Amino acid sequence: MLTLYAVPASLYCAKTRIVLRAKGLSWRELPPPGGYGSDEYRRLVPSGNLPAILHDGLQIADSEAIAEYLDERFPSPPLMPVSTADRARMRERGRFHDTRLEPELRRLFPHIASSSRHAESVALQAGAIQERLDQLGRMLAAAPDLAFGLGDCGLPVTLAWIDALGPVLGLRPDLPAPVRDWRARIEAEPPVAAELASYRPVLAAWLERAAST
Numbered sequence: 001m002l003t004l005y006a007v008p009a010s011l012y013c014a015k016t017r018i019v020l021r022a023k024g025l026s027w028r029e030l031p032p033p034g035g036y037g038s039d040e041y042r043r044l045v046p047s048g049n050l051p052a053i054l055h056d057g058l059q060i061a062d063s064e065a066i067a068e069y070l071d072e073r074f075p076s077p078p079l080m081p082v083s084t085a086d087r088a089r090m091r092e093r094g095r096f097h098d099t100r101l102e103p104e105l106r107r108l109f110p111h112i113a114s115s116s117r118h119a120e121s122v123a124l125q126a127g128a129i130q131e132r133l134d135q136l137g138r139m140l141a142a143a144p145d146l147a148f149g150l151g152d153c154g155l156p157v158t159l160a161w162i163d164a165l166g167p168v169l170g171l172r173p174d175l176p177a178p179v180r181d182w183r184a185r186i187e188a189e190p191p192v193a194a195e196l197a198s199y200r201p202v203l204a205a206w207l208e209r210a211a212s213t
């Protein structure tokens with residue numbers, strides 16, 4: 001049985017659950033031993049990052065490394081396209097999420113608590129997120145026909161965060177048409193739909209608690 005070390009509201013843990021669901025795998029989910037950020041967990045996973053998996057004695061952290069491992073270890077159904085060019089585009093999409101869009105969202109986290117919110121910084125960050133969404137739109141428009149794959153697993157979770165943060169921080173992002181079209185298609189994929197259905201309420205409850213501090 002595969003073990004996933006995760007916490008329920010973590011964005012990258014939700015991304016990993018989408019991959020696990022897409023592969024039709026069963027897993028047991030455990031909180032990090034010793035707690036989030038603990039020395040005990042760092043002894044197991046040197047970076048201390050979530051998610052991490054334990055499978056067949058192999059311990060791996062980082063959602064993208066996990067996703068690629070699962071795709072190679074469990075080849076059916078494949079989550080990478082066949083052609084070299086499409087595989088590169090799929091990786092580009094996933095890396096764009098992990099290194100460009102999501103880090104801009106994360107810069108809003110210190111402002112979720114009403115006690116530490118800074119309206120001017122939130123407005124600046126909203127602009128940075130919009131710029132990334134516009135870039136994503138151009139990237140998706142260049143490869144509109146890629147079937148659902150590894151590069152699509154993080155983006156729906158970050159978009160769910162952007163939706164949920166909207167009312168809390170007054171964000172009004174304008175999703176470019178290619179992002180809206182891609183989103184409608186990808187959110188209808190059963191692994192994405194199933195994860196979002198269970199993740200959105202968890203995220204909403206977490207945000208409500210965090211915003212009230």
Ligand SMILES: N[C@@H](CCC(=O)N[C@@H](CS)C(=O)NCC(=O)O)C(=O)O
Binds near residue numbers: 011012013051061064
């Ligand atoms: N690039 C990493 C990012 C994972 C990440 O940032 N995880 C957060 C939880 S959502 C975390 O572990 N933060 C605590 C830390 O980095 O020590 C991945 O894709 O797994």
